[in-house]
Amino acid sequence: MSQKNAAPSPRTRVKRxxxxxxxxxxxxxxxxxxxxxxxxxxxxxxxxxxxxTLHWREGDHVYWHGSAASRxxxxxxxxxxxxxxxxxxxxxxxxSAFHHSANYRSVMLFGRATLISDPEAKExxxxxxxxxxxxxxxxTLRPILQKELKATSILSMPIIEASAKVRTGxxxxxxxxxxxxIWAGTLPLQISTGAPVDDPRLKPGLCVPEAVRGVKIG
Amino acid sequence: MSQKNAAPSPRTRVKRxxxxxxxxxxxxxxxxxxxxxxxxxxxxxxxxxxxxTLHWREGDHVYWHGSAASRxxxxxxxxxxxxxxxxxxxxxxxxSAFHHSANYRSVMLFGRATLISDPEAKExxxxxxxxxxxxxxxxTLRPILQKELKATSILSMPIIEASAKVRTGxxxxxxxxxxxxIWAGTLPLQISTGAPVDDPRLKPGLCVPEAVRGVKIG
Numbered sequence: 001m002s003q004k005n006a007a008p009s010p011r012t013r014v015k016r017x018x019x020x021x022x023x024x025x026x027x028x029x030x031x032x033x034x035x036x037x038x039x040x041x042x043x044x045x046x047x048x049x050x051x052x053t054l055h056w057r058e059g060d061h062v063y064w065h066g067s068a069a070s071r072x073x074x075x076x077x078x079x080x081x082x083x084x085x086x087x088x089x090x091x092x093x094x095x096s097a098f099h100h101s102a103n104y105r106s107v108m109l110f111g112r113a114t115l116i117s118d119p120e121a122k123e124x125x126x127x128x129x130x131x132x133x134x135x136x137x138x139x140t141l142r143p144i145l146q147k148e149l150k151a152t153s154i155l156s157m158p159i160i161e162a163s164a165k166v167r168t169g170x171x172x173x174x175x176x177x178x179x180x181x182i183w184a185g186t187l188p189l190q191i192s193t194g195a196p197v198d199d200p201r202l203k204p205g206l207c208v209p210e211a212v213r214g215v216k217i218g
Numbered sequence: 219m220s221q222k223n224a225a226p227s228p229r230t231r232v233k234r235x236x237x238x239x240x241x242x243x244x245x246x247x248x249x250x251x252x253x254x255x256x257x258x259x260x261x262x263x264x265x266x267x268x269x270x271t272l273h274w275r276e277g278d279h280v281y282w283h284g285s286a287a288s289r290x291x292x293x294x295x296x297x298x299x300x301x302x303x304x305x306x307x308x309x310x311x312x313x314s315a316f317h318h319s320a321n322y323r324s325v326m327l328f329g330r331a332t333l334i335s336d337p338e339a340k341e342x343x344x345x346x347x348x349x350x351x352x353x354x355x356x357x358t359l360r361p362i363l364q365k366e367l368k369a370t371s372i373l374s375m376p377i378i379e380a381s382a383k384v385r386t387g388x389x390x391x392x393x394x395x396x397x398x399x400i401w402a403g404t405l406p407l408q409i410s411t412g413a414p415v416d417d418p419r420l421k422p423g424l425c426v427p428e429a430v431r432g433v434k435i436g
Binding site for chain 1: 229234254255257258259260261262263264265266267268269270272284285287288289298299300301302304306308309311313314315316318320322324326328344345348351352355356358359360362363366369370388389395396397398399400401402403404405406407408409410411412413414415416417418419420421424425426427430433435
């Protein structure tokens with residue numbers, strides 16, 4: 001496991017409930033790796049935009065991709081972005097409205113995004129992306145074409161300025177409220193996978209690969 | 219059901235894969251209501267920030283809340299924000315890497331956020347928030363205190379400039395690729411609730427309320 005830290009900067013230092021904040025790469029990487037969904041924030045014509053996208057991590061970088069014609073890709077290249085990954089792990093139901101909360105894991109990552117232009121590097125990144133989700137699938141696919149690599153843009157951002165924020169555990173009520181006749185506790189939430197659904201045009205005789213059944217997210 | 223539309227503006231008009239775009243309030247409201255998690259984007263010292271938060275909708279407005287001392291709340295009041303809600307409904311596994319995709323529902327909502335200052339209005343909004351998640355719970359709680367209302371800030375944004383983007387269904391492969399011996403299909407994903415967990419300090423004899431068991435998200 002990495003022992004590196006992403007040093008807290010003024011904007012990554014967790015201000016609210018600071019005991020929930022973490023800056024170690026082990027915590028940050030685990031959260032980035034747990035969810036394929038990220039929300040990428042960027043500024044376009046002086047206004048904030050937040051675009052959901054799939055992302056992946058390799059070593060000290062995160063990557064996300066999109067059509068070469070996408071506004072998000074065009075705007076984010078070379079620009080300051082904030083990439084946030086969040087997993088909602090549960091509702092925290094306290095004895096007062098005020099102490100209701102949520103259990104969650106989140107990472108905010110700041111930096112400048114850079115477009116990857118070399119086709120071989122792009123192919124290697126896309127392969128790593130797919131291998132992370134469905135190991136072994138890449139080699140079974142119809143090989144990627146040069147025109148497809150051209151039509152796909154990949155953005156890269158180093159994991160330098162990042163913070164994690166995590167809440168776990170039961171509600172924290174005001175001391176006198178524990179004596180009240182009110183049920184309190186947590187309602188766990190998680191992302192679950194359903195049974196794989198065959199493409200209606202699937203060639204007869206093909207079975208769901210084990211790697212697809214084995215996908216776990218969260 | 220609402221028949222209102224959120225008119226597409228230059229920034230809400232879905233550029234990429236425009237057949238996935240929708241601007242009718244029925245679609246937009248259903249997505250906003252399906253997930254309690256939103257990602258709020260705002261600009262702080264010329265850089266984009268994306269903060270995860272719980273949100274709720276009442277009629278033509280969305281709301282989110284936080285500590286009165288939160289940077290997100292302070293910064294967003296009166297400022298342009300982009301609030302994005304995303305549900306990842308599945309992985310779409312095609313016969314080529316290029317046509318891999320995701321099924322999802324997302325809404326991007328643009329506008330100016332406004333702080334609600336009237337304590338009675340704040341209490342009514344918080345009650346509606348909780349009733350939306352766990353119906354009936356509000357009345358069972360220790361009543362909210364004035365100092366708690368004071369410490370809680372609520373931001374409001376009208377649903378005027380919004381777009382939804384939705385993908386459903388099987389992969390769309392290149393026509394010749396359907397003949398290949400490659401499994402293709404979708405892997406459904408959903409948010410599932412686990413069994414409620416009692417607070418370790420729960421008063422003996424209290425049972426999990428039916429409304430908590432009935433919470434459904436997604």
